Amino acid sequence: MGWTATGSLTAESALEKLELVAEPVADGIRALAPDVAATIGVASIDPSLADTAAFCERYGVAPDASANCVIVKGKRAGEVRYAACMVLATTRADVNGVVRRLLDVRSASFAPMDEAVELTGMEYGGITPLGLPGDWAIFVDAAVAAAPEVVIGGGVRSSKLFLPGSVLSTLPGANVVDGLARVPG
Numbered sequence: 001m002g003w004t005a006t007g008s009l010t011a012e013s014a015l016e017k018l019e020l021v022a023e024p025v026a027d028g029i030r031a032l033a034p035d036v037a038a039t040i041g042v043a044s045i046d047p048s049l050a051d052t053a054a055f056c057e058r059y060g061v062a063p064d065a066s067a068n069c070v071i072v073k074g075k076r077a078g079e080v081r082y083a084a085c086m087v088l089a090t091t092r093a094d095v096n097g098v099v100r101r102l103l104d105v106r107s108a109s110f111a112p113m114d115e116a117v118e119l120t121g122m123e124y125g126g127i128t129p130l131g132l133p134g135d136w137a138i139f140v141d142a143a144v145a146a147a148p149e150v151v152i153g154g155g156v157r158s159s160k161l162f163l164p165g166s167v168l169s170t171l172p173g174a175n176v177v178d179g180l181a182r183v184p185g
Helices: 023-030 052-059 095-103 113-120 142-146
Strands: 041-044 067-076 079-088 107-110 137-141 150-153 159-163 174-177
Touching: 067 095, 067 113, 067 150, 079 095, 079 142, 095 107, 095 137, 095 174, 137 142, 142 174
Parallel strands: 079 137, 137 174
Antiparallel strands: 041 159, 067 079, 067 107, 150 159
16 A cells, blocks of 8 residues: 655555554554555654654654544543544644533543553553553544544654544544544634
8 A cells, every 4th residue: 555644754564564563553453454454554753753743844744644642531420531532733632622521521631641651551642542442432533534644653652653544433432523623723
């Protein structure tokens, strides 16, 4: 498969290069239907350039082809609920409005970095919805799901995944949400 959003990177089949991603991500890719898993590419990157702006600038990837995974946490009646929100890098997740209502919690906030890392088994700056804990919700902004290809984290700061946005909507616990993200400013 030819991945197009790679900028100056060359992506290879993720199924053939699972050593480039975090173990939970490798498990998540293996759990996909073979024809879906075959649509995912992976490329190694400089881990110091994993953050979206630096990554896009260095490797020539358009920010609107890059999707960020934001881990959100909320509480209701003493129960903690987590969700991963997939939004284009040019937008921000509506955590206090849309996400809070979807999680059915009184308040929602970004999960603390150390908590997100511990619970996902992934590196901060590389967290991705593939391989998340099974009881977590995954909210995918409609613009991400409709994208022919997006760049997302590989579970580690040293790789990126390239895949059709529609793949994210097929993950267990995933819901496509209109208006999940908004343009900042």
